[in-house]
Amino acid sequence: MKKSFVKLLAFGALSLLSITLLSGCGKKEAKAGSAGEVYVYNWGEYIDESVIKQFEEETGIKVVYDLFETNEEMYPVIQAGAVKYDVVCPSDYMIQKMRENNLLAEINLDNVPNLKEVDPKYMEMSKSFDPENKYSVPYSWGTVGILYNTKMVDPKDVPTKWSDLWNEKFKDNILMQDSVRDSFMVALKSLGYSLNTTNEAEIKEAKELLIKQKPLVQAYVIDQVRDKMIGGEAAIGVIYSGEMLYIQNEVKNLNLDYSLEYVIPEEGTNLWLDSWVIPANAPNKENAEKWINFLCRPDIAKKNFEYITYPTPNKGAFDLLDPELKNNKTLFPDSDVLKNSEVYKYLGDEVDSLYNEAWKEIKSN
Amino acid sequence: MNKKLLSGPYLMWMIGFIIIPLALIVLYGVTDRSGSFTLANIISITTEEHAKALWLSLLLSFVSTALCLILAYPLAMILRSRGIGQGSFIVFIFILPMWMNFLLRTLAWQTLLERNGVINGVLSTLRLPSLNLINTPGAIILGMVYNFLPFMVLPIYNVLMKIDDNVVNAARDLGANSFQVLIRILLPLSIPGVVSGITMVFVPALTTFVISNLLGGSKILLIGNVIEQEFTKGSNWNLGSGLSLVLMVFILISMALIAKYDKNGEGTAF
Incomplete structure (x- = not known):
């Protein structure tokens, strides 16, 4: 995508x-x-x-x-x-x-x-x-989920929720998506809101959460998440499920001493x-x-x-x-895993601008 | 008549690919989504995020232009002293990387600077502590200097090569030492090259968004990134065009300042 x-x-x-x-x-x-x-x-x-x-x-x-x-x-x-x-x-x-x-x-x-x-x-x-x-x-x-490195992430810190992307232990080790809707999705879902919210207060709350996360983030990237995670540059990243087949093959081919696992967070995600x-x-x-x-x-x-x-x-x-x-559950997950997930809706130009302005504020912070 | 005909293609080129696109940017810049006149897009440069992005862009491009100048001038001097044959070979070596795509060169820097990249790999085999290089303003400046340095070297080299050796010899005959030759003869005579070098580095550095995305991890928002976001992600061409107009004004101001400095420089100071 x-x-x-x-x-x-x-x-x-x-x-x-x-x-x-x-x-x-x-x-x-x-x-x-x-x-x-x-x-x-x-x-x-x-x-x-x-x-x-x-x-x-x-x-x-x-x-x-x-x-x-x-x-x-x-x-x-x-x-x-x-x-x-x-x-x-x-x-x-x-x-x-x-x-x-x-x-x-x-x-x-x-x-x-x-x-x-x-x-x-x-x-x-x-x-x-x-x-x-x-x-x-x-x-x-497809879905959007969390990819983590089994060697760099302590077994007791294995991510299961979006809010795990705010764990201080991952400082400078998190890769976020450089996309307005996808980044806001992470914050909105972790707050328990709809990823299609048009409520200004909820968007503001998500914005503040993302600003709080920024010092922990190593980089905002799009499909470089894939190569950076394979290269062991970061411990944890937000990624599209469609990249997983490539990643799984690559981990096998390169004989890496770690594997990369994909999790669909409990709070639900973007379908x-x-x-x-x-x-x-x-x-x-x-x-x-x-x-x-x-x-x-x-x-x-x-x-x-x-x-x-x-x-x-x-x-x-x-x-x-x-x-x-x-049987690849990463690509074709069971439907009960997706029960809290939503499809993006068009929110109108006005609300889109709200998101865009908030995103610029996060980036310039 | 014939001369007019010859200028036809250039005229068409200028109208079709320079005048009309510029007019469209102005048109988008002073209208809102519904098409009615507004100055909001241009005034929005004063909002906190935009002003901050512009300030940061100015700062980073100023620093990288200065670095380019500091690196390029002595190099051009060395090349001059080497004479035509050897000098132009070194210039050739210098512009050789430019045959490679700009994007690839920047991506290569990413692999060099990364945490598990080449530089940190070398450091760790030497048992030295690893450095945090990527995703910092320093990495962006490095990317700018690396990519734009040839644009500074070439004009200065060209100007220096054109200075007649007899001028230098005359100065020496009249008792000038090497330092005085540099300050009072070579430097003033090379100002036009320096000025065009500065503009050729400063302008692309001010507007870049690729370098800050790739080497800054998109964590550092430059004005180029803001404009790119408005066009490719925000669907707000009006705001993007408005900000481009502001940027154009800044570029014009910087060019005017440089031109003025150049005129004064040649006339009096040296």
């Missing part, structure tokens, strides 16, 4: 290369483009590149593929409509914002028969931002979903529906899951996985 600028650059260079290669191949096959085009706007490193090629070969639709780094960066592009994208993959709260501002078209679900492969659980989850399941089809999901939506001004709506349908096909969803390692909401793909992966 959150991909670093560096990776994006690398991916941008790669995709540019592959586009050149693809367009080179296109001439030979003369098939891609024969059924029109589809303009896709997705997160960086958020698809197995071979899937794009396979889609082109199977449908004859030419894919024009662009990347964004944050939801907030994507929104004005869609709103301005200078480039008319057919299918976009934003996160939960952003889908709500786009829907409320009439930027989305209803998806004709008759054209997406593979929707039956998506676990109904996630359609239910989607209702918090898309109440009638009319505008979005889940692509990937997030990234889903495909079709902008209201999409010129190739039917091709967009074909694209969504294609990505919902179990073998394709499995391929993408194996590449991006963020948990898939696709039941069909899940059934195809190795038993070991299926």
